[in-house]
Amino acid sequence: MSHLKSWTQEDIDYLEAHFGKCHVSKIANHLERTEIAVIGKARRLGLTMLTAGGYITLHELSKFLEVNNRTIKRWFEAGLKYRQKAILSKSYYFIDVGEFWSWAKNHKQLIDFSRMERGVLIPEPSWLDEAYKNSQKAAIKRHHVIWRPVEDQFLLSSLKKGDAYETIASALERSVRAVKARYRKLVSEGVAERKRYRLPWTQIEIDMLMDMDKQRLPDKEIAEELGREIHDIRYRRKRLREKGIHNFRKRKSS
Template identity: 35%
Template sequence: MGRKWTSEDISFLQKRVGSCSLSAIAKQLNRSENAVSLKLKRMGLGNTKNATGLLTGNELAEALHVDRKTVHNWIQFHGLEATSRITCYERKFCLIDVNSFWQWAEQNQKKIDFSIIEKHTLPPEPEWVDDARKTNTEKTIKIYKRWTTKEIELLIRWKEEGISLNEIAEKLSRSRISVERRYARCKIILE
């Protein structure tokens, strides 16, 4: 049987879970990773995401029916608040508070198609969401679309044939800036 856990050890563990990796916590407590992992599970803190009550960017993306890159774009460029946390095994997650999301969403309604979000998917849902859900919108929601290998091959071939980026963008149903950026990345790789 191992060393007994002191109240200081438990307090340290509670403060560090989610901000340090399991190996770092174990090292600071002079315990094995297995011992720390078992203690976290017994305390109900084994899953950092569940322990915080926050959503990951992927979970939010699924609830909103958007690509995960769209959510990460909102965080990086459009002011959606998120906290970066580390799980026990050193994997980082962007965690989002539901209430913070709803505050952000109210100010950024043009970025979200509320009509496809089921009622109470992200409780507590504010009252204004019902109106936003009913609004028949003809706005274009910007959705990230992953580049396929075939599209990249076409882009390179068409550019070599002298077709303009605007024409290529139209043919691929993409924005000119998306085509331009992808072509620049391809040129770097090809050089």
């Protein structure tokens, strides 16, 4: 393989279509280049959200499974393995696709497979088809279940206590989307008052906030990565500063 081989548009198109979806060695063999050359070119093109070797970022995993970032972080606490890597001066949280499927096999009750984008987290396990069908049936069943007054009361009281939507949804055996929609409906009907409920922070979230602050990422990007509101990010930073845990201060220009 030649280190001086010029990149054609056809080469770039192939790289953009396959980088992160298959191993670097396969791409390198097809393009007749070294693996280092492939990775270097991918980074220069900004292809950093999916990495070679079967890893996916926390944000991308949440996107493909249609859950928020907080859900993924709670899976970390439930045993899902992750790695933290620095790419182009930024820090990302990565999950090995194979390890995700191994973990998911034993935690099917936590995942709504019917909402995931198929054919992305490859190779998909043989048991996924059945799990996908079961999730579809459960979703259809939940869609037609009428909310009872006792469930409404449980929803509102749980929010006041600071319980996360995922926790409430699990207790009610409904989807997070359904729980949020029900709360909005109760607010619109005047049954509940619109409030900003502060959900409890996990240690992983706090560590991620402090790490991203060190990188001087904007609050908007931090909020997106953590799946929280900007005001929640600023409030938590203030509380950490008051406790002497985190001395970082945002520059006025940011």
